[in-house]
Amino acid sequence: MLAKRLFxxxxxxxxxxxxxxxxxGLRAIGIGERLLPKTDITLCEQMVLIGSGLIWNVYxxxxxxxxxxxxxxxxxxxxxxxxxxxxxxxxxxxxxFRGSPLFIQFFFAYEAFVLLPKVGLTxxxxxxxxxxxxxxxxxxxxxxxxxxFCNTAAYSSEIFSxxxxxVPNGQIExxxxxxxxxxxxxxxxxxxxxxxxxxxxxxxxxIFLFHSTTLxxxxxxxxxRQEGDALYYASYFxxxxxxxxxxxxxxxxxxxxxxxxxxxxxxxxxxxxxxxxPQQRRVKPxxxxxxxx
Amino acid sequence: xxxxCTDPSLLSGFDWFACYLTxxxxxxxxxxxxxxxxxxxxxxxxxxxxxxxxxVASRSASPFLSLPGRGYVALARGVPDIVFFLFVxxxxxxxxxYLRYLMICPxxxxxxxxxxxxxxxxxxxxxxxxxxxxxxxxxxxxxxVISFGIVFGAFAGNVLVGSFKxxxxxxxxxxxxxxxxxxxxxxxxxxxxxxVFALPGLSNLWQILxxxxxxxxxxxLQDIVYWARELGSSKTGIYAYPHPDWRLYYFAFLLIFYxxxxxxxxxxxxxxxxxxxxxxxxxxxxxxxxxRGGV
Numbered sequence: 168m169l170a171k172r173l174f175x176x177x178x179x180x181x182x183x184x185x186x187x188x189x190x191x192g193l194r195a196i197g198i199g200e201r202l203l204p205k206t207d208i209t210l211c212e213q214m215v216l217i218g219s220g221l222i223w224n225v226y227x228x229x230x231x232x233x234x235x236x237x238x239x240x241x242x243x244x245x246x247x248x249x250x251x252x253x254x255x256x257x258x259x260x261x262x263x264f265r266g267s268p269l270f271i272q273f274f275f276a277y278e279a280f281v282l283l284p285k286v287g288l289t290x291x292x293x294x295x296x297x298x299x300x301x302x303x304x305x306x307x308x309x310x311x312x313x314x315x316f317c318n319t320a321a322y323s324s325e326i327f328s329x330x331x332x333x334v335p336n337g338q339i340e341x342x343x344x345x346x347x348x349x350x351x352x353x354x355x356x357x358x359x360x361x362x363x364x365x366x367x368x369x370x371x372x373x374i375f376l377f378h379s380t381t382l383x384x385x386x387x388x389x390x391x392r393q394e395g396d397a398l399y400y401a402s403y404f405x406x407x408x409x410x411x412x413x414x415x416x417x418x419x420x421x422x423x424x425x426x427x428x429x430x431x432x433x434x435x436x437x438x439x440x441x442x443x444x445p446q447q448r449r450v451k452p453x454x455x456x457x458x459x460x
Numbered sequence: 461x462x463x464x465c466t467d468p469s470l471l472s473g474f475d476w477f478a479c480y481l482t483x484x485x486x487x488x489x490x491x492x493x494x495x496x497x498x499x500x501x502x503x504x505x506x507x508x509x510x511x512x513x514x515x516v517a518s519r520s521a522s523p524f525l526s527l528p529g530r531g532y533v534a535l536a537r538g539v540p541d542i543v544f545f546l547f548v549x550x551x552x553x554x555x556x557x558y559l560r561y562l563m564i565c566p567x568x569x570x571x572x573x574x575x576x577x578x579x580x581x582x583x584x585x586x587x588x589x590x591x592x593x594x595x596x597x598x599x600x601x602x603x604x605v606i607s608f609g610i611v612f613g614a615f616a617g618n619v620l621v622g623s624f625k626x627x628x629x630x631x632x633x634x635x636x637x638x639x640x641x642x643x644x645x646x647x648x649x650x651x652x653x654x655x656v657f658a659l660p661g662l663s664n665l666w667q668i669l670x671x672x673x674x675x676x677x678x679x680x681l682q683d684i685v686y687w688a689r690e691l692g693s694s695k696t697g698i699y700a701y702p703h704p705d706w707r708l709y710y711f712a713f714l715l716i717f718y719x720x721x722x723x724x725x726x727x728x729x730x731x732x733x734x735x736x737x738x739x740x741x742x743x744x745x746x747x748x749x750x751x752r753g754g755v
Contacts, residue, residue, distance in 0.1 A: 266722035267715050268671040274685065275711040278692075282708050378540035385542070385678055402546055409578035411554070415547040419539040 239323035264321035273386035330365035370433035511616025548607035619661035
């Protein structure tokens, strides 16, 4: 029965599929056909539109990990700081974002971004001050990105803190003996070693974060003009066709492919980070995709 | 609830809040926190059982057992869990209704797939449209438990497979040299020893399970997220207790609830780990014995 339906969907021809790519290939960022397919949904339409939604997942994934990485390094430095206030502040931030569900964080942040400017309260986030002029933060591209950024920074800083503890003490002593300044020791000894040790765990974190980007459009942030991510379109199709057996496996395949790309990236960069380490002592990345947040 | 609450418009200050927070809807909201705890309490053993079965099956010598076991454990890899949470309930629902369709009204004109619709005769619907609303909730909760169980069972299987491997091989060899059978080695050596290796992974899973519970909302259940949105949204004068948009405070409350749950679980895990590593000959237990002046 399923095969018959797939065949019917496929038999509409390749040429019309090319047109579908033109119409819906960039639909998720507002380019192309305005109306989503409603009746006689073909397999091609599902694959193209869900693939177009993937743009958002990649956008959130790359930007949140890219910026979150540096914030995580600062957070782990803060947790090892001699200043009590820095230690408490960074540990509290990490507990807040690791101890609560990302789903609730999205809801909370969205309400905060919508409500606070309305009642005239201002909220100083450090990076930006929330007031009447920051309506753009209620849009997913900025608001959800901000939450994902904080979330991945908290999880990554936990990984980095652990890795900093594991840096061999002899190397630090040797650096101090050769007269390096504190900053030089961090820049040349601590940081490269920490990165090398943290890389396998950090790869898993990057994969989890990428998977978590599917939550954005199910958690308060509205998909403006039906411009959503891959899962948003998949659930749209499942709702329209009453057939979950086509769109969800499509999403799954896309995500497995991108997960493999992430693993490839981390293997290559990981062997670069381990370049000065004897072969048998290298830390190899292992794919252990387990976590939910 | 209280006698002063008969006319809310006359109330102010503390009385207003006392009455507001004890309206029937708020009591349902507080009740839905127990729904979350119930879900965790039901899913945890189900997932652990499924995961244990999968881990044992994947170790089997027969490919008929090991392949399904491995396939199931690998299922949760590489795909976002939320896809499973959206997919499994719909798929299960359709599977149940399809089975009932085959039993009750197989000669339905046009079959179940009519164009873009999935239609079964009303007698085969689940739950029946005549059923009380409570059964709709119970059915929804049941589907949620099954999908959480399947997803977390795969995770638990993944953890347990690793901890089976972590048991020192010398222990098993010793058992074999004493003439124990395979099942004796499994029951007396492997299973008792693997738990301490599984515990860090399982505790991690427990935290993940807690943090996955708000996804009940996606399955259409009236859970804490649903009520927080419902009760928090701004209420105009036609309501007994008018107030502006308070969703922020409701979600802050949920945030605190989850932070508390996490903190309590972490403390419990530390105590459990200390007890289980007692006498295991690891660094964690060595610290204990040396305090009492050596072994």
